[in-house]
Amino acid sequence: xxxxxxxxxxxxxxxxxTNQSNQLSNDFLKHFDLTxxxxxxxxxxxxxxxxxxxxxxxxxxxxxxxxxRMLARLEKDGLIERKQNWKTKTIxxxxxxxxxxxxxxxxxxxxxSSFFEEVLTEEEMKTLNRLMAKLEKHSRxxxxxxx
Amino acid sequence: xxxxxxxxxxxxxxxxxTNQSNQLSNDFLKHFDLTxxxxxxxxxxxxxxxxxxxxxxxxxxxxxxxxxRMLARLEKDGLIERKQNWKTKTIxxxxxxxxxxxxxxxxxxxxxSSFFEEVLTEEEMKTLNRLMAKLEKHSRxxxxxxx
DNA sequence: TGACATCACTTGCTTAGTCAAGTGAAAACG
DNA sequence: CGTTTTCACTTGACTAAGCAAGTGATGTCA
Numbered sequence: 222x223x224x225x226x227x228x229x230x231x232x233x234x235x236x237x238x239t240n241q242s243n244q245l246s247n248d249f250l251k252h253f254d255l256t257x258x259x260x261x262x263x264x265x266x267x268x269x270x271x272x273x274x275x276x277x278x279x280x281x282x283x284x285x286x287x288x289x290r291m292l293a294r295l296e297k298d299g300l301i302e303r304k305q306n307w308k309t310k311t312i313x314x315x316x317x318x319x320x321x322x323x324x325x326x327x328x329x330x331x332x333x334s335s336f337f338e339e340v341l342t343e344e345e346m347k348t349l350n351r352l353m354a355k356l357e358k359h360s361r362x363x364x365x366x367x368x
Numbered sequence: 369x370x371x372x373x374x375x376x377x378x379x380x381x382x383x384x385x386t387n388q389s390n391q392l393s394n395d396f397l398k399h400f401d402l403t404x405x406x407x408x409x410x411x412x413x414x415x416x417x418x419x420x421x422x423x424x425x426x427x428x429x430x431x432x433x434x435x436x437r438m439l440a441r442l443e444k445d446g447l448i449e450r451k452q453n454w455k456t457k458t459i460x461x462x463x464x465x466x467x468x469x470x471x472x473x474x475x476x477x478x479x480x481s482s483f484f485e486e487v488l489t490e491e492e493m494k495t496l497n498r499l500m501a502k503l504e505k506h507s508r509x510x511x512x513x514x515x
Numbered sequence: 516t517g518a519c520a521t522c523a524c525t526t527g528c529t530t531a532g533t534c535a536a537g538t539g540a541a542a543a544c545g
Numbered sequence: 546c547g548t549t550t551t552c553a554c555t556t557g558a559c560t561a562a563g564c565a566a567g568t569g570a571t572g573t574c575a
Contacts, residue, residue, distance in 0.1 A: 227493050228481025232389070233408075234500040239386045240429050241507040242379070247533085258561065261380075275523065282387050287562045289525055294560080307571090309523060334375025340506045341499065346374050349499050352492055353381040359487045360388040391563085405531065422553065434532045436555055441530075456553060519573085526567075537556075544549080 242336050249332050253325040259300075260329060262291055263322045266301060266314055273309040282361075389483050396479050400472040406447075407476060409438055410469045413448060413461055420456040 246257045255263075265280050266272070278288035292312065295301045300318035303310045314322070337346050393404045402410075412427050413419070425435035439459065442448045447465035450457045461469065484493050 226477055226481045227497055228484040229477040231484060231493065231497040231500055232480040234497070234504045235382065235386055236390070236408075237429055238500060238504045238507050239382055241504075241511050243383070244533085245507070245510060256560070261383075273523080282384055283561090284563060285524065286526080286564075289523095291561075293525090330373055330376040333379040334373045336503065336507060336510075337375040337378060340502050345499055346378065348495060350374055350378040350381070352488065352496050353378050353385060355487050356483065357381045357385040357388075360385050360392070360483060363392060363483075364388050394563085403530070420553075430531090431533060432554070433534075433556080436553095438531075440555090516575105518575090521572075522570090524568085524570105526565100528564090528566105530563080531561085533560075534558090535556100536558105538554085540552090542549100542551075545547095 238336075242333075245336075246329070246332065250325065250329060253321060253329075255321065255325060258291065259295060260322070260325060262288075262295065263300065263314065263318060264326065266312055267319070267322050270313050271311045273311065274303075275309075277312060282364075385483075389480075392483075393476070393479065397472065397476060400468060402468065402472060405438065406442060407469070407472060409442065410447065410461065410465060411473065413459055414466070414469050417460050418458045420458065421450075422456075424459060 243257055250256060250260055261281055262277065265277060269276075269280070274288050274292060275285055277292075278285050281288075283291070292301060292303060295318070296303060299315055300321060302313050302315055304313075337349070341349065390404055397403060397407055408428055409424065412424060416423075416427070421435050421439060422432055424439075425432050428435075430438070439448060439450060442465070443450060446462055447468060449460050449462055451460075484496070488496065
């Protein structure tokens with residue numbers, strides 16, 4: 222028992238790390254009345270608007286149902302608008318949403334980076350980024366049925 | 369705008385990757401009627417029992433409230449037992465829980481490893497593990513008030 | 516034109532987790 | 546002995562997400 226392979230060890234560590242840093246991030250974003258998940262969605266909208274819910278869901282790797290609820294909350298808070306447009310709903314930021322994300326972005330990106338910059342060397346960060354790119358791509362492909 | 373630093377890019381990638389692989393893991397564990405979160409908790413109990421709820425919560429980086437609920441579910445499913453023991457509750461696996469975790473562990477660890485082994489070289493995996501160890505330790509320290 | 520299929524989104528039910536207020540037993544103080 | 550603190554845990558209200566069934570508008574085909 223306990224065949225803790227290198228991979229499973231790394232996996233646990235990564236889970237714990239993302240968990241911790243996500244909580245810290247939520248904490249940090251409280252100034253702006255945002256959560257990490259909301260920030261992520263808003264930044265995608267800002268960057269890629271106009272787009273539909275399904276496109277957005279795909280970008281942040283969430284199900285359509287999850288996205289539907291998330292957007293309902295953001296709409297209730299007045300950060301985004303959804304317009305029924307032919308068969309789909311087109312999503313865009315409201316002025317308030319725009320302002321919010323612009324305000325939060327610089328410090329939030331800085332905050333995210335700090336998790337890495339405070340412990341790793343420039344070289345290590347590049348390596349890590351490269352490895353994560355590989356891993357992410359692979360898991361994404363694995364997720365798709367059999368495309 | 370869009371000062372996407374190296375760190376923030378890496379962060380997003382890691383988030384997406386853990387998200388994806390977590391879902392795949394949940395999918396995989398469905399054979400055993402378990403979720404990733406439950407598997408994680410059970411394995412900790414198996415390894416460190418007997419222990420209290422707060423100790424367990426600390427190990428899997430969850431709040432006490434979260435742990436209370438998690439254990440309530442596991443108890444309802446008959447996988448663990450909680451005994452009021454002086455002031456604290458002592459947690460242990462039932463026979464059913466023990467059997468479940470023993471059955472699931474080898475393939476689940478193998479599955480977790482596969483995310484890495486299928487894309488990275490031995491050398492890269494070692495590097496990644498080392499970097500994650502650093503990062504995890506750091507974020508853990510950051511999380512504690514000011515200890 | 517009417518029956519059916521498809522598509523984009525919503526919703527009920529569930530797991531998982533957060534925070535903060537609440538509870539109940541034991542300890543410590545006076 | 547009674548009051549107050551402390552501790553370990555629970556619980557209510559909430560965000561976030563998954564799956565699967567449901568809805569409603571649009572397209573297709575006989």
